[in-house]
Amino acid sequence: MSKSNEAASMDVELSPEQKQAEAHRILLEDLGRSLKFLQRGIAAAETHYIYRALRAVPSLRKRLLPEVLAETISACTSETDAPNVRDCLKGMLVLLKQDQRESQSTGACEPELCLFLGLLSLLSLLDSGDRASGAKLAESLIRVTSGSQRRTLDPIASRVFFYYSRIFEMDGRLHDVRPALLNALQAATLAGMKETKAMLLTLLLRNYMHYKHYDQAERLTAKSSFPSDAPNNLLARYLYYLGHIEAIQLNYSQAQLHLLEATRKAPSNAETAGFQQTVHKIYVIVELLMGNIPERSLFRQPVLRKPLQPYLELTQAVRVGDLNKFQDVVAKYEEKFLKDDVLILIQRLRHNVIKAGIRSISIAYSRISLRDICLKLHLDSEEDAEYIVAKAIRDGVVDATIDHEKGFVQSAEIHNVYSTNDPQYAFDKRIAFCLSLYNDSVKSMRYPGSDHRKELAYAMEAIKRERELAHELENDDYDGDSDEDAMDEDL
Incomplete structure (x- = not known):
């Protein structure tokens, strides 16, 4: 009999109670294994053990049982714990609808263990739909993070802050968490908790953008620095928010660079498809605002084909310079553009549509009257057409002259593009990108040295010398007392 048949026969033989007991046992073992990784990381002051425990959270979340948790x-609650840790652990039992039982552990619960168990409890409450209890628990966990600033607390604290903000966002009370996030950002910056600082920066930017406070978000990015060694997922989110803010502030070239880098930093898999779609929506509009037309292959990708269909129609309207078609597309997908929070950027494209129309007209006609331009672009009057063409000439969109007396536009002869500086600019842009990619690759290959191990060995030697010195002092005091007693006896 094969192994698969044996497993199938064992599944058939087990009763529902036995299956539940087996799942209970496996879940307890997995929880215990994660807690051992945490304890090992705390003892060695190494964060990679903490990350190994956190990697098991998605698997544990699918199988969490309130009674097992x-x-x-x-078992982790002890009367020797710090008051905030002890109260948080007991509060978890209340929120999980369990009685506060007597402690079964002999040692105190570390803040890392408390936050890890609190994170699992928070996920359990979120999955069950109990947001009110989840908000109470999240506030308790935040108090635990403020009471300790150890390096091993950094990875868990960043995830706690994420779900803390997420719960209040789902309840529509995102503005309530802003003071706590700002205070935590200041504490994380002073304590050198880099991952927590990166998470708090992205959460604050999301908070400001949710309420359209773009000026405050811009000031936050100007007065703070994002950690250079933060995880790629946080860096991709930060670059997306930064690109969105730059686009609102009319800095389209910087917005294009940030959004393009965000798409490259984010992993390309099914789990990040939503993020890729959101970034590319802003990216397409920024490209159109800069006067560029995105490549058609971008809209043919399987992950982006359906979500970017309205943006493809928008791109086609801008490319041909058809103002009526552009207005029809905006009216057709207005609700979707509002939901994607890009309508304010799309409304700026009207001038680009007119410029594209003027450019195509100047290429097709060496001489055309202002009245014909007004009819082709569906403008209100010839005066408007004259003003728009004059502005396009001033901006360098077209190379032409206007005869105001006779009312026509005379296009200049088409020059060879290789006689201009355009190829040089394009080549310089590619070289700058390659150099930036090379520098990022070199930085990612650098590993931290072993200086901290030397400092640890020096500290251990110093402690050993202090103990030896204290022992010698105790012996000297004892010998001195004996000599004095002998002298008294002689006298």
């Missing part, structure tokens, strides 16, 4: 929390 409450049993683990109760």
Whole structure:
């Protein structure tokens, strides 16, 4: 009999109670294994053990049982814990609808263990739909993070802050968390908690953008620095928010660079498809605002084909310079553009549509009257057409002259593009990108040295010398007392 048949026969033989007991046992073992990784990381002051425990969170979340989680929390509760840690652990039991049982552990619960168990409890409450209890628990966990600034607390604290903000956002009370996030950002910056600082910066930018406070978001990015060694997922989110803010502030070239880098930093898999779609929506509009037409292959990607269909129609209207078609597309997908928070950027494209129309007209006609331009672009009057063409000439969109007396536009002869500086600019742009990619690759290959191990060995030697010195002092005091007693006896 094969192994698959044996497994199938064992599944058939097990009763529902036995299956539940087996799942209970496996979940307890997995929880215990994660807690051991945390304890090992705390003892060695190494964060890679903490990350190994956090990698098991998605798997544990799918199989979490409140009673198993409450049993683990109760075993970790001790009267020797710090008050905020002890209160948080007991509060978890209450929120999980379990009685506060007596402690079964002999040692105190570290803040890392408390936050890890609190993170699992928070996910359990979120999955069950109990947001009110989740908000209370999140506030308790935030108080635990403020009471400790250890390096091993950094990875767990960043995730706690994420779900803390997420719960209040789902309840429509995102503005309530802003003071706590600002205070936590200041504390994380002073304590050198880089991942927590990166997470708090992205959460604050999301908070400001949710309420359209773009000026405050721009000031935050100007007065703060994003950690250079932050995880790629946080860096991609930060670059997306930065690109969106730059686009609103009319800095389209910087917005294009940030959005393009965000698409490259984010992993390309099914789990990040939503992020890729959101970034490319802003990216397409920024490209159109800069006067560029995105490549058609971008809209043919399987992940982006359906979500970017309205933006493809928008691009086609801008490319041909058809103002009526552009207005029809905006009216057709207005609700979707509002939901994507890009309508304010799309409304700026009207001038680009007119410029594209003028450019195509100047290429097709060496001489055309202002009245014909007014009819082709569906403008209100010849005066408007004259003003728009004059502005296009001033901006360098077309190379032409206007005869105001006779009312026509005379296009200049088409010059060879290789006689201009355009190829040089394009070549310089590619070289700058390659150099930036090379520098990022070199930085990612650098590993931290072993200086911290030397400092640790020096500290251990110093402690050993202090103990030896204290022991010698105690012996000297004892010998001195004996000599004095002998002298008294002689006298």
